[in-house]
Amino acid sequence: MDYITIAAPAQTSFTEKKSEFIGYLSPVCSNDEAVEFISSVRAQHRKAKHHVYAYILRDSNITRYSDDGEPQGTAGVPVLDVLQKRNLTDLCCVVVRYFGGILLGGGGLVRAYSHSAAITCDAAQIQHMCESTPLTLRMDYTLYGKVTYCLPKYGVLEQNSDFNTDVMLELLVRNEVLADLKAELTDISGGKIQMQSGTPGYADFSSVLK
DSSP states (O other): OOEEEESSOEEEEEEETTEEEEEEEEEOSSHHHHHHHHHHHHHHTTTOSEEEEEEEOSGGGOEEEEOTTSOTTSSHHHHHHHHHHTTBOSEEEEEEEEOOSSOOHHHHHHHHHHHHHHHHHHHSOEEEEEEEEEEEEEEOHHHHHHHHHHGGGGTOEEEEEEESSSEEEEEEEEHHHHHHHHHHHHHHHTTOSEEEEOOOEEEEOTTTOO
């Protein structure tokens, strides 16, 4: 099943009524990694009053959040809501709050924590991970034009190419279109394209699935 996550950690900050909100986002693949990331942020900000967090994992469909001392439902849930509405997974968001002495009220807290999570997500590099299969094509030069015309509609990723005695293309193809692509390549070449499939896995197709 396809999923959306982030490529690398991201960090942002903003100030609301003298309270500073610092958002941290990191890719995580397990409960232990999420806990370790939360602990590392806490260690960086020992003097902060609140370390609110939310994380979502594909593994066992784990979802966790904490208000960390803020009124119930005003912090962890809004952060989690931002992640869920963007269909993100395998990541952890921590929002650190340095209290500025002015109470924000329940609605103000919800808006502030939601905003912090949202701008931190905006700052991250999003990855659209798809189940895919490496596909190597070998063909005569006379078929190359037909193939390059055909490939874009399938949203493939070209990994490598070699132009020697014949043409060799190494592609990553989403599993959901793999059979259709192979059928069309066979059709347009009269079966003259050699196709070799590799081991399926996940790859980032965000560049072609915009």
